[in-house]
Amino acid sequence: MPLAVLLAGLTGSGKTTVAQALATRGFTRLSVDEEVHRLHGRYGVDYPEHTYFERERPVVEAIRQRFIKELAAGNDVVLDHGLWRRSERDAWRQAASEAGGHPLVVYLPADREELLRRLAERNQREDANALIVTPEALTDFFVRFDPPADDEDVIVYRGEMEALVADLRQARQG
Template identity: 50%
Template sequence: MQPSGAVRLSVDERVHDRHGRYGVDYPERAYFALEAPVVAEVREELVALVAAGRDVVLDHGLWMGSDREEWKVAGHRSGRYARLPYFPVDRAELLRRLAERNERKDALILSPGGAGRLPRRVRAPSDGDEEIIERDSF
């Protein structure tokens, strides 16, 4: 999506750029306190970009429906159409992507145990309000 001109906003990468590596440069328990101001900043940046007519890709784990709803509301605050598609990914693919991301060391690095717990936290849309983009459809 970036090659077509979309702006990518990544919460984890900004936290990493500012504070270093999770569990190495700061204690794991500090992550959410360090993340909170970055989330607020990214949310405001997203609203401004969408209001200006830019396409934006948010790289942030929106595992729960309530999280997705918050960001949908933020997108609508821009006065423009906000779309929040859901891309279902099976456990094996999610773990493969997380392992690849850990190798880059450019964002939140998860231990194998922490990465293994992530799929259990994801809640797929079930109310019909969210657009689901099946893997083989693009």
């Protein structure tokens, strides 16, 4: 049964880094931000920030279709997308299960100070994964983020890729 790794974490928590590392281990990496960037340019630069969600919506649906197709073909997939709301995580879990995959949520917790440090560095870049995030926006992000609840089956990522790979291997074996 192919694995469907669903990354959950705020902007700057390390989702793309983890997804890229899993891609080097054979996972198909699907990135919503990179596809939005490819189609529309840079957030807040090439289009107004307030239009992001209308641009993102069709991309998420296209990524969902590819996600289902990859899992149905027996490929391990990692979704490089924040999944801030429990309802989003539940919907992606269901899609993975219905496609014959084994969904696993990997939560990347990070405190505000660490996120501000990472975002200050990242805000200097101009690539698809460098959305400009202000401290005020980060405060709003924390308000809108639902950390995984106790009844959600999650793997908590603590910065150790080999530990995560071992957890994924164990999950695959049941």
